[in-house]
Amino acid sequence: xxxxxxxxxxxxxxxxxxxxxxxxxxxxxxxxxxxxxxxxxxxxxxxxxxxxxxxxxxxxxxxxxxxxxxxxxxxxxxxxxxxxxxxxxxxxxxxxxxxxxxxxxxxxxxxxxxxxxxxxxxxxxxxxxxxxxxxxxxxxxxxxxxxxxxxxxxxxxxxxxxxxxxxxxxxxxxxxxxxxxxxxxxxxxxxxxxxxxxxxxxxxxxxxxxxxxxxxxxxxxxxxxx
Ligand code: GLN
Numbered sequence: 001x002x003x004x005x006x007x008x009x010x011x012x013x014x015x016x017x018x019x020x021x022x023x024x025x026x027x028x029x030x031x032x033x034x035x036x037x038x039x040x041x042x043x044x045x046x047x048x049x050x051x052x053x054x055x056x057x058x059x060x061x062x063x064x065x066x067x068x069x070x071x072x073x074x075x076x077x078x079x080x081x082x083x084x085x086x087x088x089x090x091x092x093x094x095x096x097x098x099x100x101x102x103x104x105x106x107x108x109x110x111x112x113x114x115x116x117x118x119x120x121x122x123x124x125x126x127x128x129x130x131x132x133x134x135x136x137x138x139x140x141x142x143x144x145x146x147x148x149x150x151x152x153x154x155x156x157x158x159x160x161x162x163x164x165x166x167x168x169x170x171x172x173x174x175x176x177x178x179x180x181x182x183x184x185x186x187x188x189x190x191x192x193x194x195x196x197x198x199x200x201x202x203x204x205x206x207x208x209x210x211x212x213x214x215x216x217x218x219x220x221x222x223x224x225x226x
Contacts, residue, residue, distance in 0.1 A: 001039040001209065004029040008054040010046020010079055014194040018202045032063035040209040041067060043099075045078030045142065045192050048108065052083065052097040061099065068101050073185045073208045075201075081188040082106050082145050089148070089170065102186050103151030110146035110168060110177060110190075117142045122191070124158045124180065130207070131200040138198060139179070139191040146177035146190055155182045158189075182208075 005015045007028035019026035019042075029035060041064075043051075055061060068074055076084040083099050085106040111118075122139035139158075148171055150156065158180035167174045179190040187208060193201035 001025065002027050002037060003206070003209070004035060004038040004041045006041065006043045006051070006055075006060075006080070008046075008051050008058070010044040010051065011077075011192060011194055012042075012044045012046075014192075015042045015044050015077075015202075018194050018199055019206075022199060022202055022206065024206065031058060032060055035063050035067055038067075038072070040073040040075070040205065042205070043074065043076040043080030043083050044194070045080060048079040048082040049092075049096045051079055055083075055099075056097060061097070064099050065101075068099065068185065071185045073187070073205065074101075075187040075189075075205045075208075076102075077189050077192055077194065078142065078144060081147075081190055082108055084186055084188055085147075087149075090145075090168065102181070102183055102188055103154055104147045104178075104181065104183075104188075105149040106145045107148050107168065107171060107177075108145050109143060110148070110171070111141055111144045111166075112168070114143050117144070122158055122160065122179065126155075126157050127200055127204065131203050133198075133200060137193070137200065138196045139189075139193075140195045141179075141191045144179075144190045146179060147181060147188075148174070148177060150178060150181060151183075153183055156180075157182055160190075 002025040005012045016026040084102040086100045087105040090108040121136040128135040160179045
């Protein structure tokens, strides 16, 4: 099976390295014809407005929508999460183009600027039950977004407990936000698993592909347990 990583900008190389460590044929995707035949796609972190502009310039939106509506698994990390969200807040006047499909509202820079980047041990019970290992994972948040609202068909995989005063003005009063979700063929994380040595998120995504990703079938695929 070949898995693509959208390689317009951002941390695509790091995802490629993780996928190759797991023995997967990992492909950089810049043009729409490179999506053909892929079993899944990762949309990396970076800068979501720049990524959207480059995707528009390369005429990728229709092909990406088709890929997603065909039920092929897509995983967005950080800027990739913003890209997949149906609704974004905290965006500049005029907005930015979103691929959508993930029924949630994401606050684009919920945790603030680069200076407010941080790492933590995040509790993810479903990661442990699905992929084994600890109930927490090291989560790297870089100018990170957060999900402030989800639709009923979205499975919440991880929540972040907010410290007093940590929420931006529009979200004052919240005591937690959502930072990892799954909805049908889509997985999204507000943080960067590709910057850690824990490959369980990549395995979880590969297993979504192998399990059929709610529509996509990969003939001969086996569950990744290594
Ligand atoms: N908040 C950034 C954006 O709006 C995303 C940051 C990241 O991907 N590390 O694009």
